[in-house]
Amino acid sequence: MTSRPTAHLRLAALALATALVLPVSAAPDGERGPARVAAPPTSADTARVIVRFKASAPRERALAADPRVREPALRMARVLSQRHGITLADGASVDPQTQVVFAHGIAADALAQRLAGDADVEWVQLDRRQRAFQAVVPNDPLFPAGQTAVTPAAGQWVLRTSTASEPAAIDAQGAWALTRGASGIVVAVIDTGVRFEHPDLGRTLEGGKLLPGYDFVSDAATANDGDGRDADPSDPGDWITAAEDRRGPFEDCGESDSSWHGTQTAGLVGAMTNNALGIAGTGWDLNVLPVRALGKCGGFVSDIAAGIRWAAGLSVPGVPANPHPARVVNLSLGSANRCDSAYQAAIDAVRAAGVVVVAAAGNEGVAVNQPGNCVGVVTVAGVRHVGTKVGYSNLGPEVTLAAPAGNCVNLSGTCLYPLVSTSNAGTTVPAASTYTSGGDDATLGTSFASPLAAATAGLMLSVHPALVPDAVATRLRDTARAFPPSSDPSVPLCRVPTGFDDTPQLAECVCTADTCGTGLLDAGRAVAAALRPQAVLSALPASAEAGETLALDASASSAASGRQIVAWRWALADDSSATAEFVGPTDGPAATLSTSSSGTLVVALTVTDSAGATSVATGTVVVNAASSGGGASGAGFIAALALATFVLHRVGRRRHTR
Ligand SMILES: [Ca+2]
Numbered sequence: 001m002t003s004r005p006t007a008h009l010r011l012a013a014l015a016l017a018t019a020l021v022l023p024v025s026a027a028p029d030g031e032r033g034p035a036r037v038a039a040p041p042t043s044a045d046t047a048r049v050i051v052r053f054k055a056s057a058p059r060e061r062a063l064a065a066d067p068r069v070r071e072p073a074l075r076m077a078r079v080l081s082q083r084h085g086i087t088l089a090d091g092a093s094v095d096p097q098t099q100v101v102f103a104h105g106i107a108a109d110a111l112a113q114r115l116a117g118d119a120d121v122e123w124v125q126l127d128r129r130q131r132a133f134q135a136v137v138p139n140d141p142l143f144p145a146g147q148t149a150v151t152p153a154a155g156q157w158v159l160r161t162s163t164a165s166e167p168a169a170i171d172a173q174g175a176w177a178l179t180r181g182a183s184g185i186v187v188a189v190i191d192t193g194v195r196f197e198h199p200d201l202g203r204t205l206e207g208g209k210l211l212p213g214y215d216f217v218s219d220a221a222t223a224n225d226g227d228g229r230d231a232d233p234s235d236p237g238d239w240i241t242a243a244e245d246r247r248g249p250f251e252d253c254g255e256s257d258s259s260w261h262g263t264q265t266a267g268l269v270g271a272m273t274n275n276a277l278g279i280a281g282t283g284w285d286l287n288v289l290p291v292r293a294l295g296k297c298g299g300f301v302s303d304i305a306a307g308i309r310w311a312a313g314l315s316v317p318g319v320p321a322n323p324h325p326a327r328v329v330n331l332s333l334g335s336a337n338r339c340d341s342a343y344q345a346a347i348d349a350v351r352a353a354g355v356v357v358v359a360a361a362g363n364e365g366v367a368v369n370q371p372g373n374c375v376g377v378v379t380v381a382g383v384r385h386v387g388t389k390v391g392y393s394n395l396g397p398e399v400t401l402a403a404p405a406g407n408c409v410n411l412s413g414t415c416l417y418p419l420v421s422t423s424n425a426g427t428t429v430p431a432a433s434t435y436t437s438g439g440d441d442a443t444l445g446t447s448f449a450s451p452l453a454a455a456t457a458g459l460m461l462s463v464h465p466a467l468v469p470d471a472v473a474t475r476l477r478d479t480a481r482a483f484p485p486s487s488d489p490s491v492p493l494c495r496v497p498t499g500f501d502d503t504p505q506l507a508e509c510v511c512t513a514d515t516c517g518t519g520l521l522d523a524g525r526a527v528a529a530a531l532r533p534q535a536v537l538s539a540l541p542a543s544a545e546a547g548e549t550l551a552l553d554a555s556a557s558s559a560a561s562g563r564q565i566v567a568w569r570w571a572l573a574d575d576s577s578a579t580a581e582f583v584g585p586t587d588g589p590a591a592t593l594s595t596s597s598s599g600t601l602v603v604a605l606t607v608t609d610s611a612g613a614t615s616v617a618t619g620t621v622v623v624n625a626a627s628s629g630g631g632a633s634g635a636g637f638i639a640a641l642a643l644a645t646f647v648l649h650r651v652g653r654r655r656h657t658r
């Protein structure tokens with residue numbers, strides 16, 4: 001630094017000149033307004049351009065006094081000044097061939113034109129000022145904080161950018177700065193059905209958000225619509241009378257008013273957004289597929305499993321094919337049981353079809369219910385606005401991550417931090433369309449944390465449709481924000497429950513990785529992560545024989561919409577114990593690996609997209625000694641077989657990393 005005082009001072013002066021025109025914050029009426037930024041410097045100020053020099057160009061470089069600096073900075077301004085008769089100043093380096101150049105008294109585009117003609121210059125472009133994308137604020141009136149006409153006063157705090165007082169907010173605003181969702185990406189809500197006439201939902205045919213869907217409730221009494229399965233998933237109400245609670249098919253179901261549960265989950269996923277009415281939906285432009293599987297006193301696993309399959313576009317006998325297959329299925333339902341085979345089979349089938357299954361953890365403060373405890377599910381626990389577990393939420397190692405589920409904090413008055421969604425005023429049959437509030441109808445429960453994650457998955461798939469379910473889950477998990485500690489030292493750590501019969505943990509507790517997942521859902525970070533490419537190693541065998549040649553295939557790798565994979569790099573990871581060599585190029589979508597000695601091979605594939613983002617996938621192959629006719633002997637053969645099986649499972653899990 002001190003070796004070039006003149007250049008240093010000149011740059012400092014330029015920086016000061018730039019800084020002087022920047023912040024303008026007072027509004028004309030003297031009231032404090034949002035910070036504004038003046039227009040970028042004009043020709044009267046500083047022109048700044050980025051200049052890339054040809055590889056053949058001579059380089060003038062400033063001495064690097066700092067031993068940590070690997071390459072001295074480019075300083076070509078003096079040479080260019082002499083050649084072009086303009087006083088130029090050196091700016092920062094971009095790469096070994098590219099630097100910024102400043103000038104006064106000339107327009108930036110004129111400067112760029114002059115320098116572009118230089119024989120040593122490859123290209124010149126304007127060095128444009130870039131801005132952080134501002135949080136997107138939809139105009140739905142229930143979105144902002146400070147509600148006075150209705151409750152909760154916090155409005156849709158859940159969707160806003162997280163703050164010190166509401167650290168659990170999921171930053172849907174950050175996600176919306178990247179995408180407002182592709183309407184072709186469908187999120188299915190397997191629930192009690194919906195109210196199509198709600199003005200903040202509506203049918204897609206009439207410009208609304210709800211696809212036609214289907215009603216899978218096969219038992220007519222449960223369905224409460226007069227028949228079994230049918231093509232209308234409208235929610236007729238699921239109330240239980242005192243008499244029904246006493247005897248009959250709904251005995252002990254609990255006397256209750258209609259819940260309009262499905263209308264609430266649907267609104268959280270995809271209420272009409274920025275329509276100057278009611279609420280914003282987490283998924284903004286995502287469409288919602290209503291699949292009715294619950295009615296009075298819930299519903300049966302069989303109907304839910306059929307609904308999961310149909311939602312994903314798979315066949316269900318006796319039901320017409322779904323013309324709008326979903327990429328995400330939300331399950332805000334369940335029971336305190338181990339995962340039933342019927343659930344797991346449906347979940348496995350739709351995951352194989354590329355569908356992300358998201359489920360709520362349940363609301364008893366004990367172990368995660370089914371289907372949240374099934375394999376391959378993104379399972380969502382509920383947190384308070386401060387990021388601690390909300391008392392009622394189930395918990396345990398099956399949880400993927402946590403999201404706000406609604407909490408009140410206060411013991412009297414209206415609930416302070418519920419979620420807000422679309423609903424209906426009817427206590428039995430449908431009445432007027434409404435929104436939930438901080439009153440008796442408050443939206444509270446892990447049922448409402450789950451759709452926040454489901455909609456986020458839909459936004460992720462909107463920017464990168466080829467992401468496989470495991471990649472969506474990994475990126476959701478990896479981008480979750482760390483659980484904040486409680487400000488109250490008396491709040492205990494959550495503990496892993498022993499099961500469904502464990503003493504319920506119904507008080508606030510501090511989340512840990514094995515109780516509430518990897519952290520707090522962050523929609524903004526998750527969608528940003530979805531923009532990264534997906535490295536996929538296909539057709540990698542679990543085992544091979546020494547001397548065998550392996551064909552490696554990365555053609556299933558993918559990039560986000562509008563980007564392409566532009567580079568592939570194959571390598572063997574350092575922890576490989578077998579000997580092998582690549583035959584031919586290692587920078588294409590396919591490679592050939594020739595094995596020579598036994599051991600374990602860890603193949604690493606790095607892909608780079610046209611935006612320069614990278615992703616790595618690794619796969620493991622066990623290389624066994626070549627059989628020499630005699631075959632492996634007893635114990636050794638069995639050990640090798642066991643190892644191969646183990647690795648097969650590992651590869652199966654690891655094949656789609658990130
Ligand atoms: Ca029916």
Ligand SMILES: [Ca+2]
Nearest residue numbers: 215225230232
């Ligand atoms: Ca029906």
Ligand SMILES: [Ca+2]
Nearest residue numbers: 140272277279
């Ligand atoms: Ca709205």
